[in-house]
Amino acid sequence: MKQLILIIPLLILVFSCSNQNERKNFIETVNGKIESDQMGLTLIHEHVLVDFIGADSTGFHRWDKDSVVQVLMPYLEEVRSRGVVTIIECTPSFLGKDPILLQKLSDLSGIQFITNTGYYGAVGGKYLPSHAYSESARELADRWIEEVNHGIEGTGIFPGFIKISVNEGDSLSQIDKKLVRAAAITHKESGLLIVSHTGPWATAKAQIDVLKEEGVDPENFVWVHAQAEEDFNNYVKAAEIGVWISLDGIVWDVEGHLERVIFAKEKGLLDHILLSHDAGWYSPGEPNGGDFKGFTSLFDELIPLLKEKGFTQKELDLMLIENPAKAFSIN
Template identity: 50%
Template structure:
């Protein structure tokens, strides 16, 4: 029986997770790297972005993808009205986010992120979930934050605690741009101290030695292999096969970290499409002996489990 917890939020509203279907869990429609102190929504025009991006969305829809998790955070180009328009035009479900991104040495943090407490930041993010983002009725479908690749600074510890507090109020999954195992372990420690299960944490850009990845994964966190491209298919087939052999396939999420429209560049700049998984990785996995059920685990079951709105306590 479908429980009341088995739902997510897309930019078009509440959706049963069973209706997400094949999902790419880390992609971008638009990213603006100008900085939190300079970014404004008038730096791009919706019609221009739609003209550029829509064909790429229709391309993955034709390959059976039904949903994408759009990971551009606030102050880096998050535009929920644009995403809603693209969702309606493409027929794809698109999930957006709340939270702040501290990686890249805090260039994309608003001024108050430096002075407010974790509790105050969490209240801002919870409000977006309860009321809607930027005057709309659009709710975030997950929390997006980010930290630098070394040991966590005091500021980044605060961002992670704020994400944990937000999760306890909303049940939204925490997707943190992390990278190496060191900050991932430190984030998991903060989650545990705040009473949040590591199962509420997506280790974004998970990387390291095989041993490090396996060790951190023992916590129960999600392993996000989100940099899949034409030049690293063999590497990912090997790693996904290893994770399967150690009974960790149910924690693996896959995506490209591709896109994206770049404001300020001619015609939005270079755009990387989202088809490598469909066209290259899946055939390679099947060649390696992966079953249709295991492919479905990666593209359908795991995203549905990860992005279901559910408070995950220790």
């Protein structure tokens, strides 16, 4: 009997650990959770719709979902035919984030979409709501955590990462520091990856310093628009501390991305590289949504050039399948 009493707590502990393991490594899409190995070939930074009118004027009234779907579907069918399984949609709140639209596009195209929580502080705060200035980092984080726990604006759709943005510079403004701290708090309470519109390494480093102050490991940070950095040696510094390096402007500069990816291979950094276009997007208020740039330059231009330089399929899969799954997995 005593042996049984001793065994029962052990079984409970084993069962508890087993359940914890089962909860690890999932991805949150607009249609619910998937296993990380179901993410497949992923474009980690794209936009379906962006509304640049400003935080005080944007809203769902600014676009018709069916019209957006009609414009988007041919572009989604293009990338689906090239093997894309998942698209990380990086449009944040107050810039045109529309989870219901993404869900509709996912259902029609078969592509998995992942949306976000968080605020965009760049461009002098034009896309920040007024409460971002008056509330504390904790209060902002509480808003974002509410979306993580209960869904975005009553849609029943949950964010799969935290998207913020800061203004370029060697140091951060007070509002930008607040956004980074809010992201850190949200990460610690949700496990969501922090994806920050950044640019040069100096701006990334300033954010990383704040994250470290808040107890967040740099491996939970994506340095977005890292192609803006001209000193490639800073990619080595970033990778050494675990930062994800997002080279995500392929549609705008194929050759520049080629140079950076070759450098990353030479320095053994490919396991920290993420690739995408930062392309799209439907622009509300413009005829037929404006001038849409598709999501195929990676496949039609960059990958053939990389193969000419001796890149193997295994190396391409590392950057396009394995790294995104590892980066965006929620523990």
